[in-house]
Amino acid sequence: MSDPITFAKENQGRYLDELxxxxxxxxxxxxxxxxxxxxxxxxxxxxxxxxxxxxxVRLIKxxxxxxxxxxxxxxxxxxxxxxxxxxxDVQPAEPFDxxxxxxxxxxxxxxxxxxxxxxxxxxQVYIHVKAVEAYLQTNGRLPINVKFIVEGEEExxxxxxxxxxxxxxxxxxxxxxxxxxxxxxxPNQPAIVYGLRGMCYVLMDLTGxxxxxxxxxxxxxxNNPLNVLGHIIAGLKDEQGHVLxxxxxxxxxxxxxxxxxxxxxxxxxxxxxxxxxxxxEAWGEPDYTLVERLGARPTLxxxxxxxxxxxxGGKTVLPSTVHAKISMRLVPDQNPAEIRQLFEEYVRSxxxxxxKVTFQSGHGAPASITDYHIPAMQAARVAxxxxxxxxxxxxxxxxxxxxxxxxxxxxxxETVLMGFGxxxxxxxxxNERYYLPNFYxxxxxxxxFLAEYGKK
Amino acid sequence: MSDPITFAKENQGRYLDELxxxxxxxxxxxxxxxxxxxxxxxxxxxxxxxxxxxxxVRLIKxxxxxxxxxxxxxxxxxxxxxxxxxxxDVQPAEPFDxxxxxxxxxxxxxxxxxxxxxxxxxxQVYIHVKAVEAYLQTNGRLPINVKFIVEGEEExxxxxxxxxxxxxxxxxxxxxxxxxxxxxxxPNQPAIVYGLRGMCYVLMDLTGxxxxxxxxxxxxxxNNPLNVLGHIIAGLKDEQGHVLxxxxxxxxxxxxxxxxxxxxxxxxxxxxxxxxxxxxEAWGEPDYTLVERLGARPTLxxxxxxxxxxxxGGKTVLPSTVHAKISMRLVPDQNPAEIRQLFEEYVRSxxxxxxKVTFQSGHGAPASITDYHIPAMQAARVAxxxxxxxxxxxxxxxxxxxxxxxxxxxxxxETVLMGFGxxxxxxxxxNERYYLPNFYxxxxxxxxFLAEYGKK
Numbered sequence: 001m002s003d004p005i006t007f008a009k010e011n012q013g014r015y016l017d018e019l020x021x022x023x024x025x026x027x028x029x030x031x032x033x034x035x036x037x038x039x040x041x042x043x044x045x046x047x048x049x050x051x052x053x054x055x056x057v058r059l060i061k062x063x064x065x066x067x068x069x070x071x072x073x074x075x076x077x078x079x080x081x082x083x084x085x086x087x088x089d090v091q092p093a094e095p096f097d098x099x100x101x102x103x104x105x106x107x108x109x110x111x112x113x114x115x116x117x118x119x120x121x122x123x124q125v126y127i128h129v130k131a132v133e134a135y136l137q138t139n140g141r142l143p144i145n146v147k148f149i150v151e152g153e154e155e156x157x158x159x160x161x162x163x164x165x166x167x168x169x170x171x172x173x174x175x176x177x178x179x180x181x182x183x184x185x186x187p188n189q190p191a192i193v194y195g196l197r198g199m200c201y202v203l204m205d206l207t208g209x210x211x212x213x214x215x216x217x218x219x220x221x222x223n224n225p226l227n228v229l230g231h232i233i234a235g236l237k238d239e240q241g242h243v244l245x246x247x248x249x250x251x252x253x254x255x256x257x258x259x260x261x262x263x264x265x266x267x268x269x270x271x272x273x274x275x276x277x278x279x280x281e282a283w284g285e286p287d288y289t290l291v292e293r294l295g296a297r298p299t300l301x302x303x304x305x306x307x308x309x310x311x312x313g314g315k316t317v318l319p320s321t322v323h324a325k326i327s328m329r330l331v332p333d334q335n336p337a338e339i340r341q342l343f344e345e346y347v348r349s350x351x352x353x354x355x356k357v358t359f360q361s362g363h364g365a366p367a368s369i370t371d372y373h374i375p376a377m378q379a380a381r382v383a384x385x386x387x388x389x390x391x392x393x394x395x396x397x398x399x400x401x402x403x404x405x406x407x408x409x410x411x412x413x414e415t416v417l418m419g420f421g422x423x424x425x426x427x428x429x430x431n432e433r434y435y436l437p438n439f440y441x442x443x444x445x446x447x448x449f450l451a452e453y454g455k456k
Numbered sequence: 457m458s459d460p461i462t463f464a465k466e467n468q469g470r471y472l473d474e475l476x477x478x479x480x481x482x483x484x485x486x487x488x489x490x491x492x493x494x495x496x497x498x499x500x501x502x503x504x505x506x507x508x509x510x511x512x513v514r515l516i517k518x519x520x521x522x523x524x525x526x527x528x529x530x531x532x533x534x535x536x537x538x539x540x541x542x543x544x545d546v547q548p549a550e551p552f553d554x555x556x557x558x559x560x561x562x563x564x565x566x567x568x569x570x571x572x573x574x575x576x577x578x579x580q581v582y583i584h585v586k587a588v589e590a591y592l593q594t595n596g597r598l599p600i601n602v603k604f605i606v607e608g609e610e611e612x613x614x615x616x617x618x619x620x621x622x623x624x625x626x627x628x629x630x631x632x633x634x635x636x637x638x639x640x641x642x643p644n645q646p647a648i649v650y651g652l653r654g655m656c657y658v659l660m661d662l663t664g665x666x667x668x669x670x671x672x673x674x675x676x677x678x679n680n681p682l683n684v685l686g687h688i689i690a691g692l693k694d695e696q697g698h699v700l701x702x703x704x705x706x707x708x709x710x711x712x713x714x715x716x717x718x719x720x721x722x723x724x725x726x727x728x729x730x731x732x733x734x735x736x737e738a739w740g741e742p743d744y745t746l747v748e749r750l751g752a753r754p755t756l757x758x759x760x761x762x763x764x765x766x767x768x769g770g771k772t773v774l775p776s777t778v779h780a781k782i783s784m785r786l787v788p789d790q791n792p793a794e795i796r797q798l799f800e801e802y803v804r805s806x807x808x809x810x811x812k813v814t815f816q817s818g819h820g821a822p823a824s825i826t827d828y829h830i831p832a833m834q835a836a837r838v839a840x841x842x843x844x845x846x847x848x849x850x851x852x853x854x855x856x857x858x859x860x861x862x863x864x865x866x867x868x869x870e871t872v873l874m875g876f877g878x879x880x881x882x883x884x885x886x887n888e889r890y891y892l893p894n895f896y897x898x899x900x901x902x903x904x905f906l907a908e909y910g911k912k
Binding site: 092 | 488554655675692697734739749754757767812818853
């Protein structure tokens with residue numbers, strides 16, 4: 001019988017085929033037309049866990065998309081338990097016409113696998129399925145106890161899992177959570193993320209006249225919600241990136257000198273990073289470094305506006321209702337509910353009586369920070385070093401993984417963010433891709449992590 | 457043999473059927489998918505002129521949509537010549553789902569005819585076809601010489617007619633132009649428009665990153681074109697309606713005390729007007745009355761924005777390119793080309809180096825004013841008074857009819873703006889309609905105008 005790492009190496013071709021099958025399922029959780037596909041993806045993932053040798057595999061019904069649970073708990077009472085989290089849902093793939101290959105027909109070009117969800121998060125969560133499989137197929141057992149909890153609403157607010165966690169503390173009880181849904185710095189520079197930003201998402205509608213009006217007949221006498229939207233957006237954040245909502249920064253935990261020094265060591269190649277974005281230049285708060293702005297500072301961004309006439313050519317319309325989507329990325333210790341309230345109060349103060357504003361809440365989640373001295377973090381460092389041949393760096397990530405804060409709050413456990421994506425993966429954008437060597441090294445890292453954490 | 461007015465009265469049923477047939481042709485000139493329909497509308501209108509007894513009827517090819525020309529020139533050398541202008545093209549009908557009846561299936565409810573183009577301008581230009589028909593069918597002749605020039609690009613910039621006029625001064629030579637493409641104040645209060653605003657329309661694209669980016673990974677480090685668009689819009693016009701583009705007001709001819717007094721006499725029922733718009737309140741420059749703001753002051757309005765993710769739910773994207781449509785309504789003596797240059801220079805000064813801006817020119821036209829003491833204006837007053845039973849008021853209109861300035865410039869003639877629309881017609885919006893009694897009174901007004909102007 002071979003060892004898990006040799007087994008995993010010998011089965012890489014099959015792993016890729018399986019991942020492609022997973023990626024062909026368009027499990028877009030925010031789009032109701034894909035609800036059937038999302039259910040198919042849940043079942044597919046549950047079957048994969050069963051095939052891998054996991055036990056008690058089940059789909060847990062929720063008001064929206066099912067959770068997938070599985071465990072293997074025969075490592076002994078002294079062995080620690082890890083709770084592996086991931087998500088089987090994906091972002092919408094629009095705009096479709098910018099994809100060079102179809103988003104739900106996974107395509108390998110050079111060392112990359114192109115598909116919506118390839119890196120975020122199907123390709124990453126599947127690493128751990130293959131790691132436990134490699135152990136169970138070769139050793140017949142795992143070095144530690146393992147639980148999986150995988151959701152289908154990460155890209156649409158995660159409400160079902162948020163409700164499930166506090167009501168199922170025993171089922172989910174563990175010593176540490178393990179999440180692979182982040183990026184490392186570069187193909188050969190592993191990184192452990194110890195901080196994540198939180199999120200406060202708001203949908204906003206502004207209404208002026210009761211119907212679209214002719215701007216010649218009514219312009220100058222009726223206020224225009226698109227013009228007012230411009231004033232609101234300009235009022236929310238200055239041109240340097242400083243958010244202008246009163247109280248927005250009140251609870252922001254200042255960066256310590258020690259942490260700024262740690263972040264300053266990150267080997268970020270700023271010009272390569274910029275080239276990847278295609279933007280004319282980097283930008284942001286002048287008093288903070290780029291690394292700090294990307295991970296350790298709160299932001300406010302407009303993600304979408306639609307209003308008035310948007311077809312070809314011109315039309316001289318005073319629009320009735322216009323729509324905007326705005327989010328704020330939060331840092332410790334900002335409170336998403338409080339930030340939402342400050343946002344809405346401030347926007348209401350900017351809206352004149354000639355316009356009506358309504359809000360619809362998007363998802364909210366606090367930021368999180370994990371102490372990087374704990375044993376599981378040390379096990380992750382060893383595992384990364386052995387799989388990648390290089391010591392991982394410690395960093396903060398700008399994205400949001402709300403569940404990390406919820407594990408902390410309800411299960412009392414820290415999370416190891418063991419990412420295998422790259423900053424160049426184009427997640428949430430057309431032509432999302434996944435660096436395949438990281439998929440295979442990820443499986444090795446996960447195998448090594450299970451062993452190392454078992455020794456602690 | 458009956459007289460023209462009796463003849464017109466007896467044929468109202470047929471006139472309505474004919475107008476409905478005209479309105480069924482979706483001649484949307486800005487949308488290439490309707491180019492075929494627009495050609496059909498041109499031919500339909502030419503045939504209607506031939507049926508009415510007009511001579512030399514022809515379609516004149518242009519790079520885009522044909523012009524329709526016709527004349528009847530047998531009134532004698534001493535008789536004046538009127539050049540009747542109108543347009544057979546219509547605005548786009550989007551958003552379709554807000555129409556209560558199909559936009560291209562004309563529907564009569566109470567006294568209104570609902571259809572795209574019912575009031576703007578098919579239902580108005582057709583008045584004059586029926587007026588000349590009534591004369592020619594009863595008297596066998598017209599009291600004055602009449603020419604028609606009707607275009608198919610009024611809603612898409614009017615470039616073809618703009619190019620045609622200076623090259624065909626003899627063909628179009630006349631003593632006065634007659635245009636029915638404006639509104640009167642209320643069903644029983646006719647009005648003569650002596651001033652029109654001009655237009656400067658700009659399409660603008662802002663590009664930040666080379667592709668859509670994830671706002672978690674890149675937010676705070678890359679500038680967002682939607683946020684920058686907000687700053688630009690806020691920078692273009694203040695919250696009171698004052699345009700902030702340097703030099704914008706430099707050439708604005710101040711309103712004289714005499715004209716302010718004239719405009720103050722307009723019987724505008726402000727609360728009824730507001731109720732019709734459905735807006736919470738009227739709005740605009742505090743130093744000007746509502747009537748002045750609507751007709752005699754320049755404006756700036758955003759007509760459409762599309763950018764980022766606009767589908768259902770949320771998506772955390774930093775968009776690559778966003779699009780905005782903006783126009784400025786101009787007053788005498790603002791110059792559209794100069795205003796466009798001031799706009800672009802100012803916007804460039806607002807755009808940071810982290811964002812690229814590109815402009816695409818929409819249509820431009822100067823504002824116009826007609827002297828209301830000339831004989832044709834007096835003939836129009838008499839004709840309106842007889843048809844409506846009430847003396848018309850004199851007013852300025854906020855819309856733009858670029859051809860009026862071009863007739864002035866190249867043919868050296870003033871224009872009588874003899875409107876039969878109403879402010880409640882919802883032109884350019886869903887559920888456009890036309891008050892049918894005005895259609896019939898309009899035909900009577902046109903018949904009376906031809907007679908009165910012949911006496912001068």
